[in-house]
Amino acid sequence: MIIFDKNLYVSLTRQKTSHIFTKIALKPLNTNLFNIVLLSIFLTIGSCNLYSQDIKNKTKAIPAQKQKDSSILTPDIKDDTVPIAKTETDTLKKDSIQPKAILEGKVKYNAENYVKIEQKKKLITLYDKAELYYQDIELKAGIIVMNYEKNEVYAGRIKDSTGKYTQFPNFKQGENVIEPDSIRFNFKSKKALIWNSRTDQGEFKVKAAITKKENDSVYFLKGARFTTSTDVDNPEYYFQTSKVKFIPGKKVVTGLTHMVIANVPTPIALPFAFFPMSKETSVSGILLPSYNDSSRGFSLQNGGYYFALSDNYDLTVLGDYYTNGSYAFRFESSYAKRYRYRGNFNFRFENLINSERGYPDYSKQNIYNLQWSHSKDSKGSPNSNFSASVNMGSSKYFKESINQTNTGSNLNNTLSSSVSYSKTFYGLVGSRLSLSATHSQNTQTSEINMTLPDLQYSVDRIYPFVGKDGVKKGFFKNINLQYNVSGKNSFVTTDSLFFKSEMFDEAQIGAKHSIPLSTNFKIFKYFSGSASTNYEEVWVLKTIQRNYNADQSQVVDKTMNGFDAYRTYNFTSSLGTTIYGTFNFGEDKKIKSIRHVMRPSVSYGYTPSFEKYYDTYATDASGTMTKDYTRFEGGIFGAPSNTNSNRLGFDLSNTFEAKVTDKDSTKTEAKKIMLLNNLNLSTGYDLNADGVNTLAWDPVRVSGGTQFFDNKLNMNFGATLDPYAIDNSGKRINEYNINNGGSLFRMTSANMTMNYSVSSSKESDKDKDKNKQSQRNGGRDDDLFGRNTIDHTRGGSQLEEKEEEGKDAVTEFFTSVIPWDMTFAYSLTYGNNNRESKIIGNSIMVSANTDLTPKWKVGVSTGYDFVQNGVTYTQLRFERDLLSWRMDFTWQPFGDNANWSFFIGIKSGILSDIKFDKRSINNN
Known part of the structure; x- marks a missing residue:
């Protein structure tokens, strides 16, 4: 009779096994023939069979055999098999003599068809959907044979009823997975021999006729092919090599390697090859250039290096070179940090040479382009925000670049940029701060308008007449005021002067303070009214002094540096209402009704004259002809007016909506469709018009828009209608x-x-x-x-x-x-x-x-x-x-x-x- 240690669970009934833990040496036990026979009869009555064998009486335990070198195992399936149940029996009491363990851990295994244990050969055979687990090793196959004396396991496929091989082995150790035809593995030395292995390593799929696993991190392959095709057994292309050293997750080093396309060998071959196989999402490496030829000579384009600097950012350096001396380089980087920010940065520079030195059409120029986009995740800091969208550089870049063929950019006439930071301050009275820099560039005229910086600060509305109940109702309780300040430093320059000293000499610096006071109210229940007044104070650091220069015989402006300010105010009011009209055609009609919504409004605005900020200058040498001017002319926030403005404004907006019978007969209610999203009319009347220099009525401006075909077609239209004739x-x-x-x-x-x-x-x-x-x-x-x-x-x-x-x-x-x-x-x-x-x-x-x-x-x-x-x-x-x-x-x-x-x-x-x-x- 056989006795196992407590770590070996074996059921001695006619059942299958689900999980068995092994790896214990055998020990002798004195037997009694009479007891064995009696026990056999008892188990026979219980419809159970017990298989045993005679063991001669021993006085001492048989020591565990010494571990030998691994050898190829050939499973012998013809031996008598012992069907084993899935349910586990209680373990027999362990002998007092402690054996020496052969393996370093427990082995857990099971099979669907049968498990055969051969004690003399120290073999356990698992057949049909066999599974074996040991430490970090998982092995699944059609057949598995384990020699627990030699610490070896063999796994292979089996044939189904049609003679087709099925249940190929699946060997997994840690994160490495191999799917071969068969495998032999030694638990102790971690060495293995693998036949027709298939494995995925990053983007590569590798197949090898014979693979030798040297240790946990080194494999040697013979007759290997590797490809990025999805089907490694029938790929569209692959690289064939006879010898490979393979370190999972790091690199592949090969001997003579040639490329095969559609199973046809190509002349593309290398005496050796190295492929990085990092587990990271990206790895650094050389970017090979492409070859071209043009009027600038032969060229190498888009060659460079990719730097995978970290998980948060990278850098690509690319360059072009032409044999006539032209060259270009580009730096491109992307960065991101989860729940914080993400963005990208591109800088491109090109030195362009046309023709040959000494020829009349010879020219040389430098062009560049800078792009930066940045966005912040609102989860990172909800009270502040930083964003950037920058596109600036040479006006001719996209038209003359030797490596940029984006025609959509060639056809664009403007480049614009914006970088902004904003923060909200909470308290009894909240406020907001915004800092930004803006840039607008006309690529046709090369004119650049830039504001650096642009400061905006505002205090939330204050309602001084609202009671403790917080109700804002009526004219007085709705009275509110704010405080806003805006500061700007603005430049107007060209490509040639961009960021040169001349650009800063023409800078316009100023600040504007404003205090708007407003309220809103109801009149006769159906009319909504509003009234507001606004006080503004503008500070500047530059003004002008205009005089007639007799030496130059012309009027000249002299820039006066120093602090100066002007103050203005105005008044506006408006009154409006909403009118609804419905045209019903009948419930039995396809178009049931049309709804027309009109929102007419009339506004009034008054701005007084600020003549005190105006002076006069002579327009000729005699000094008899003069004109008015203000020293704040050309300022960053404009200039005060020397005429009062007294105007009425009229606006009318319309929307048209219809109810129609729904094509879906199961729906009981009519379907709403939009006929016109908006139809707007606006004009104005100048109460101060004299009919000579100024005309009373402004042209009528009409605009509208709508959608058709389930909002797939958008149409917008506009027109200007002038009531006056022309000469x-x-x-x-x-x-x-x-x-x-x-x-x-x-x-x-x-x-x-x-x-x-x-x-x-x-x-x-x-x-x-x-x-x-x-x-x-x-x-x-x-x-x-x-x-x-x-x-x-x-x-x-x-x-x-x-x-x-x-x-x-x-x-x-x-x-x-x-x-x-x-x-x-x-x-x-x-x-x-x-x-x-x-x-x-x-x-x-x-x-x-x-x-x-x-x-x-x-x-x-x-x-x-x-x-x-x-x-x-x-x-x-x-x-x-x-x-x-x-x-x-x-x-x-x-x-x-x-x-x-x-x-x-x-x-x-x-x-x-x-x-x-x-x-x-x-x-x-």
């Missing part, structure tokens, strides 16, 4: 147009714009941020002006990946749901200031993208100008998904920025340098 020179005269033989109003201008976006996806805004780099450059967020040419040094897709909706439901090509999206824009502008009555602008732009097949994606952006009679910017995009590879082609066939680019390369970021990237160079 032959085009000047407005004090005579109504209707009295001059015309209509009641003369339309001087009108415009209409329409935007329509639709896609096969129900989520129409899913690609709203698809053109992020174009937005950073100052372009559009859609692709009407095309999409960016992707910088393939860091991966990316020319056509963004679409959500494959319905892909699982339909697989046939002709019946599949084809993803697509389309953006449409139309603009019409009419001009008639001098009775020219002509269309100034009339253009249409269209962008469309679709998946012709699950692998082919195409896109186009184009348009037509009906005034100029020509095709506007056009871009064609093609992309082919090659599983592990990607191929795309972008072409702008005509125009000043005509160009093309072709790319084919591996999608995986770790192998992004294995590519062919060719693009034309814009030499304009």
